Amino acid sequence: MIGKEKRQSSIAWFPLVITLIVIGSWSEQAWGQEIEFQVNAPQSVVVGQQFRVVYTVNAEGSNFRGPDFKGFSLLSGPNASSSSNIQIINGQVSSTFTYSYTYFLLADKEGSFQVGSAQITIAGKEYQTRPFQVKVVQGQQPKAAAPSGQGGNQPQSGSVSSEDVFFRVSADKANPYQGQQVILVYRIYTRLQINLPGGMQQPPLQGFWMEDLLKDEKAFPQSRETVNGQEYVVVEYKRLAVYPQRSGRIVIEPFEIQVNARVQSRSRTGDPFFDQFFGGSFFNSFSNVPITIKTNSLTLDVKALPGSGRPLDFNGAVGQYTFQAEASPVELKTNDAITLRYTIKGSGNLKMIDKMPITFPSDFETYDPKVLDNISTSRAGMSGSRTFEYLAIPRAPGKHIVKPVIFHFFNPETGQYQSISSPEFSFNVEKGEGDQVQPAYSGVSQEDIKYIGSDIRFIRTGEITLMSQSDLLYGTMRYWIMVAGMLLLFAGFLVMWRRRIRLLADVTRQRNRKASRLARRRLKTSRQLLADQDQKKFYDTLASALWGYVSDKLGIPRANLSMESADEHLKDKGISDEVRGNLRHVLNECEFRRYAPGSEGDGRQSILDMAFAVITHLENELRK
């Protein structure tokens, strides 16, 4: 019976359900015709707190005698009220009656007080309740003092105690790794009808990256739970996947929210069932009492990721993942686009995974990757996939390779780092259509825009003089033969020239040597002609003897000699003026007398002597 009452109170906010329960109650109660007379009172109250004690009976009785509330101030009561309930189910009419007597009391002082039994007479029969104890405490009541068992019922006064509504936070693991997912759940336990502040407030979490797992829910998930024997409605106010960002002890500070509790301010019957059923509309009025509830604080002891075995380019991914990569197309032309997709799938801190360092060939024009998330948040946390989509445009033909990318993550289940490598992609890029280099590209590296539209100069169509490719002329045998031939020719020339010079020199020397002898012989001929009639012949011979001598001595042909040039050459040879003067005199005399007749025989001897003397002097002076 008590259990039944409790159920009624705890389901008071579910009007749809109530009816069903009531039907159930009816079927037990109405047909059993059992008289139930009982009391509903808090087990403990705070000093100064108002509270109610309600006696209910399910049949009309008389002569109700309440107990003596020793130790409490009686504010009012007993206030009698009655309610009836008539139901028609499957054509059967049933009715229940409830009479209640309510006392409003005030706890004056601390202590434990015994309240005696109440009595009532129903159909001539005496019924009485059990006596009960009320504990009056100072200040706020500890949670441990929450009513349990028979006394428990919905509080109906204007006050709300901490066992009516409280707020709890819990974590699914107390000892996670850094970056590992921890589910934090903030639950409100309540026995009252409350209005929640809409879930806009965020708990004060520091040192975490968090993800709200309830953001897609329309209403707060509710369930029922028994705490310390009391049945509560549990509202899941927040469910967060949090990822510790640092290692060490992280304290989750208490989270404080305000809720409005709907509290019945006045009761006519004191019967919770009726009160709830009709709400404030018929008999009761309710008021919203703002109350502040606060969670406990929680401490997580976060383990650092192990330093040993940590890959160099580990970027903080913690969880269970798979890694896949794909690229298309593999065969393409320059300036076509390639799409590379690197997908990380699994559960964990997906949203914190950064792009991996991908080394593209330098001929690829690349852009920042597009991050495609397909992440679902379920009650168990985050899972799904994150894809990095790269767009690359090869600008040069050839075989280009994108080296494998290695994704590292830490698996908290095994406590180990794991690495998954993507395949190596090889792209066969052919030269694109159109022989013009793309202006957009050429503008980057080349200054050839001015050439666009220009063409190469035309071929040569004339007669072509072909040469052998191997014949470079220089260094060939032919070349050296020619050089040698020319040098040979020159050497031949030199030899011939030298010989001729030597020959000429020999002739001169001989004539020089023979000159005196020749001259003397000629002079002898002249002497024989001294007495001759023909003086012309004498002078001719004498002159030719002298000229011949000078010519031979100087090595100059006779024809090239004149008086002046001979004199000049002799002067060059260092002949004294006197000797030259004599020579000139003799020659002049010869010239003069050849054609001058008369003075026969005269002077011939003296001229001849002078000629002899000149030759002798010349001979002497030339020998020096």
Added chain:
Amino acid sequence: MKRKQVIWWAGILASLLFTAGLQALKANPAFQQQIQGANTSYQNGNFEDALEKYLSVYEAGMEAPELLLNLGNTYFKLNDIPSAILFYERALRLAPRDEDIRFNLGLAQSRIIDKIEEVPQVFFVRWWHMLRDSLSIRQWARLSLAGLLLTLTFTAIYLISRRLLVKQLFFWVALISMAVTLHAILFAHQQKTNSINKPEAIIFTPTINVKSSPDIGSTDIFVIHEGTKVRITDNIGDWLEIRIPSGSKGWIKTTDLRKI
């Protein structure tokens, strides 16, 4: 009588030498016919056919700046830029100052991917190289022969002449022509040794990762692309050490390039 005979023989020898020196293989008519056919195909836009015919002459071991220019043009029209560059470069080796070849080479080079800035050299080194590359090796060789002939002739005149003024004049002229001859020989020699010891080449593989050492697993230093001109500085097995104009060096495979 004897002297006359000597002069005769010398004259015959000299004329023989000159016909040999200025010898150029005057076309085999079959080659000329091929070239004419190729020219016609080119003008009709039938570049594949033109290429085949030009190549048949080239592969028979013949070359001429015009032939190589035409080959380069044909490759250009077939959009094979690396080959076009290769043949333009080869044509420039034969006719370094040909303006059409330079223009077409510039146009082809503007179509490749790499633009490598050349490291500037000291001005006199640059001028020296410009001078050296202003004539082809054959031209330098011919110049050296002509210069040698002139030097010797002028020397002879200098020796024979009895007149002072003539002697002075020919002394200087002979000296100058000797200097020209020696430079011509030097340049011809440098070009030849360069083309043997450090040949230049054109990259033919579309994209190459140039390695730090002749080993497939070594570090990639830089990336070059087809059409780029490089100089080969060393070789080990089927690996070549190359230097790009900006001065960077690295190793690539023999199959990645073709020598100019």
